[in-house]
Amino acid sequence: MSNANSLEQLEQKQDFIRRHIGPDAAQTQEMLNDIGVESVDALINEIVPADIRLADLPAIEESKTEVQALADLKAVANLNKVNDTYIGLGYFGTLTPNVILRNVLENPGWYTAYTPYQPEIAQGRLESLLNYQQMCIDLTGLDLASASLLDEGTAAAEAMALAKRVSKNKKSNLFFVADDVYPQTIDLVKQRADMFGFDLVIAPAADAVNHDVFGALLQYPGATGEITDIKGLIKDLQAKKGVVAVAADIMSLVMLKSPGELGADAVIGSTQRFGVPMGYGGPHAAFFTTSDKHKRSLPGRIIGVSKDTRGNAALRMAMQTREQHIRREKANSNICTAQVLLANMAAFYAVYHGPEGLKVIANRIHRLADILAAGTTAKGLTPVNSTFFDTLTFDLSSQGKNKDEVVARALANNANLRTDVDGQVAISLDETTTRDDINTLFNILLGEGHGLDVDELDAQIVANGSTSIPAELVRESEFLTHPVFNSYHSETEMLRYIKKLENKDLALNHSMISLGSCTMKLNATAQMIPVSWPEFANMHPFAPVDQAVGYKKMIDELGDWLVELTGYDNISMQPNSGAQGEYAGLIAIHKYHESRGDSHRNICLIPSSAHGTNPASAQMVGMKVVVVDCDKQGNVDMDDLRAKATEMADNLSCIMITYPSTHGVYETTIAEICNIVHDNGGQVYLDGANMNAQVGLTSPGHIGADVSHLNLHKTFAIPHGGGGPGMGPIGVKAHLAPFLPDHALINVNEETAGNGAVSAAPYGSAGILCISYLYVALLGKKGVTDATKYAITNANYLAHKLGQHYPILYSGANGRVAHECIIDLRPIKAETGVTEVDMAKRLMDYGFHAPTMSFPVAGTFMIEPTESESKVELDRFIEAMVSIRNEVTKVGSGEWAADNNPLHNAPHTLADITDTWDRPYSIAQAVFPVPAAAANKFWPTVNRIDDVYGDRNLICSCPAVDTYKD
Numbered sequence: 001m002s003n004a005n006s007l008e009q010l011e012q013k014q015d016f017i018r019r020h021i022g023p024d025a026a027q028t029q030e031m032l033n034d035i036g037v038e039s040v041d042a043l044i045n046e047i048v049p050a051d052i053r054l055a056d057l058p059a060i061e062e063s064k065t066e067v068q069a070l071a072d073l074k075a076v077a078n079l080n081k082v083n084d085t086y087i088g089l090g091y092f093g094t095l096t097p098n099v100i101l102r103n104v105l106e107n108p109g110w111y112t113a114y115t116p117y118q119p120e121i122a123q124g125r126l127e128s129l130l131n132y133q134q135m136c137i138d139l140t141g142l143d144l145a146s147a148s149l150l151d152e153g154t155a156a157a158e159a160m161a162l163a164k165r166v167s168k169n170k171k172s173n174l175f176f177v178a179d180d181v182y183p184q185t186i187d188l189v190k191q192r193a194d195m196f197g198f199d200l201v202i203a204p205a206a207d208a209v210n211h212d213v214f215g216a217l218l219q220y221p222g223a224t225g226e227i228t229d230i231k232g233l234i235k236d237l238q239a240k241k242g243v244v245a246v247a248a249d250i251m252s253l254v255m256l257k258s259p260g261e262l263g264a265d266a267v268i269g270s271t272q273r274f275g276v277p278m279g280y281g282g283p284h285a286a287f288f289t290t291s292d293k294h295k296r297s298l299p300g301r302i303i304g305v306s307k308d309t310r311g312n313a314a315l316r317m318a319m320q321t322r323e324q325h326i327r328r329e330k331a332n333s334n335i336c337t338a339q340v341l342l343a344n345m346a347a348f349y350a351v352y353h354g355p356e357g358l359k360v361i362a363n364r365i366h367r368l369a370d371i372l373a374a375g376t377t378a379k380g381l382t383p384v385n386s387t388f389f390d391t392l393t394f395d396l397s398s399q400g401k402n403k404d405e406v407v408a409r410a411l412a413n414n415a416n417l418r419t420d421v422d423g424q425v426a427i428s429l430d431e432t433t434t435r436d437d438i439n440t441l442f443n444i445l446l447g448e449g450h451g452l453d454v455d456e457l458d459a460q461i462v463a464n465g466s467t468s469i470p471a472e473l474v475r476e477s478e479f480l481t482h483p484v485f486n487s488y489h490s491e492t493e494m495l496r497y498i499k500k501l502e503n504k505d506l507a508l509n510h511s512m513i514s515l516g517s518c519t520m521k522l523n524a525t526a527q528m529i530p531v532s533w534p535e536f537a538n539m540h541p542f543a544p545v546d547q548a549v550g551y552k553k554m555i556d557e558l559g560d561w562l563v564e565l566t567g568y569d570n571i572s573m574q575p576n577s578g579a580q581g582e583y584a585g586l587i588a589i590h591k592y593h594e595s596r597g598d599s600h601r602n603i604c605l606i607p608s609s610a611h612g613t614n615p616a617s618a619q620m621v622g623m624k625v626v627v628v629d630c631d632k633q634g635n636v637d638m639d640d641l642r643a644k645a646t647e648m649a650d651n652l653s654c655i656m657i658t659y660p661s662t663h664g665v666y667e668t669t670i671a672e673i674c675n676i677v678h679d680n681g682g683q684v685y686l687d688g689a690n691m692n693a694q695v696g697l698t699s700p701g702h703i704g705a706d707v708s709h710l711n712l713h714k715t716f717a718i719p720h721g722g723g724g725p726g727m728g729p730i731g732v733k734a735h736l737a738p739f740l741p742d743h744a745l746i747n748v749n750e751e752t753a754g755n756g757a758v759s760a761a762p763y764g765s766a767g768i769l770c771i772s773y774l775y776v777a778l779l780g781k782k783g784v785t786d787a788t789k790y791a792i793t794n795a796n797y798l799a800h801k802l803g804q805h806y807p808i809l810y811s812g813a814n815g816r817v818a819h820e821c822i823i824d825l826r827p828i829k830a831e832t833g834v835t836e837v838d839m840a841k842r843l844m845d846y847g848f849h850a851p852t853m854s855f856p857v858a859g860t861f862m863i864e865p866t867e868s869e870s871k872v873e874l875d876r877f878i879e880a881m882v883s884i885r886n887e888v889t890k891v892g893s894g895e896w897a898a899d900n901n902p903l904h905n906a907p908h909t910l911a912d913i914t915d916t917w918d919r920p921y922s923i924a925q926a927v928f929p930v931p932a933a934a935a936n937k938f939w940p941t942v943n944r945i946d947d948v949y950g951d952r953n954l955i956c957s958c959p960a961v962d963t964y965k966d
């Protein structure tokens, strides 16, 4: 063939599109034959309503090869200038242990898993998250931790919400924030308070007792570095029924008395400096701990210990009933996707170093700070704070120094200091700081020729002792005493521990994960590689913008592409999850109404099929949720919508609608829905989680919506990380652009200057935007559109094949589905007693993760194959589902007893088959039900887990030490 092809044609055949899209031409033809349609385009024309179709391919670039795309992005990365960072404020240099970098952060076994909704095949990351919770519990000194929130700022806002829920001071509407809380946290809490309708006082911490508050937020150590004894203050506030949350620095807690011991009700903070690169703001995991009595109010996911059917300990997400899907607008928070991968990294960091290793790291950091303070003080430049862990603040103007000169010397030495306070600089040290760095800092602060010697100063401190941590605040309690933190300190042991946990988890590198609405597509290796490039990984979010030119270029370019693909006018990259995007979008809508004198518009229409985060987010901005019915086909009931929109027209704020619907159908009435809402004065929030069925074919802007979030961790290839990270940027029409989020320290856009923030960092989890950037660059205009077409083709092939064995619950006017389909398992349950849970667990025996279960309809599976699965894999899944259907028949006919059959007993473990086998089916039937399952066997490591037991007996920490002795 080569002779007949030009060089250009040969190169085209090497494009990345064929690597991303699962089915090749022959497989595609076979699928089309089965579906009974001529071509992919003919199928798409049948399915996507003509009136919303785009005429042309999107105006973005052509696809690039991996080599080219990576080379081009490297050139962009090189525009970043990565200085030594002393800015602090919750972001620090850190040394990611290489064994964790390569085997967790860069390992698809960890980064391609989903939230552990099927815990029997997720015991590895559940164990790691339990370690995370234990680590947070130990270091903060409280009873209970959740498994990660999005960032420190949002965790602080969640703490305020918890305070309001649990405070006995019901008549107070006032929350207090100490003025030495990090500025970006204050900014974020301000806006959240505004939306909740709380009053806020920001003042020196000691002033808190002078107010009648339902809660307060303190920082420990404070932003200046000062460590104050807050024990008395906490007690006084609590005596007046205030709930006290403390934002704490995790590394300092290794040496400081824990906030729990000082009496705090809740402790929040970031675990970034436990081995997670700064990434220009994220992703990192925030922590949240509280006392046992507030456990039902804790935001976010909690991992708990339960037992399986053999009575063995087994882990799962606890109290799932509290999640948004059940409690909806009454949920504790809207947090769905969190930061699991990064929480795991931080937990592994603690496991690898152990308590002794952490003490060495923390003591070394503190020693360097002591040396810096001693040296400058000796030369007449005394820090503002006499107590500190790692941060020193210098008031230069009051000490006869010229701040501009100091800052200029810092920049000349490739160093960034904290400079946002007038007349002051602050310096935060971290585990990457060296002795040479301290010498450089002396040069910066004092000018050269200061004559200070780091080793001499060190010797003096060793001889005289240090008083920079007040004696009464020196940590005396032990921490990380569990064996897991004291066993894996050699690299060989650590490597094997990580691998042992990885082996327990089913991720995309084993088999298809067809979770509907979650879009588990290929996370290409090339897209992942730049995440660990130092030019991206080691940038502080508040670095001077002229050092982050590469980031700016990447973010702007990706923003332009997303604007084109969504049909909007502007985009904000700040929200760091889909749910945060909803929150940001609803704020924009609210402020828009307000700007027009319509601040009374507060009704949010939400169809009954909506994702639980929609009502939970609406609640956060003080909107009143009104549910719109769906008809029998799963479509929005247009009569009900029209009636409610007109009836409530005076107060209508918006509708939140998902498109294609969560029922997996392109509603033909979508344009009309937008019109009805607009005609009644409302705005249209289109939940963009299903963008994988739109890109290149239609767009929210084109359809007529005003604002959408994108889940970059769904449509745009950021891996789910076992339950996060994610990114939820929002696109808006021009009239909403002035109301997008901005940032207190880094202005994002002139038009939005002064607006509040929804994330702690200006561009959210900027460090993973390179993944989505490369997704678009590698696929180009044709590839991103093909991705949509093949996602729809694959779903329709599955629906066609499975439809011969299971009822497909909803389909469009033409009998087709969109990019996902729902199979109805309720008739099976009614006839045979076999439940959707039995079938989900049985799929594990076949080597598959179950589809989304019971969302949006109870008793169903929602299946989304994505474009990345080949026909071979789809056929394996179909074979498994058909085989399971045959097993169900045998239960229904009485051949197998209802309480002793492969479905009821699933999943099957090695423990089952090495025990006495007296079941009415063979071992082979249990564990190798089809040849494909045997050929690629995945062994669940525990039997079916008892959820109810775990919720009744809530244990969310590592098992007690003595249980290890058995």
Ligand SMILES: *Cc1c(COP(=O)(O)O)cnc(C)c1O
Binding pocket: 335, 336, 337, 517, 518, 577, 578, 579, 580, 611, 613, 614, 658, 662, 687, 689, 690, 711, 726, 728
């Ligand atoms: C995933 C999803 C969300 C929430 O997104 P997160 O990133 O998990 O916060 C919202 N709506 C729909 C329809 C979704 O599928």
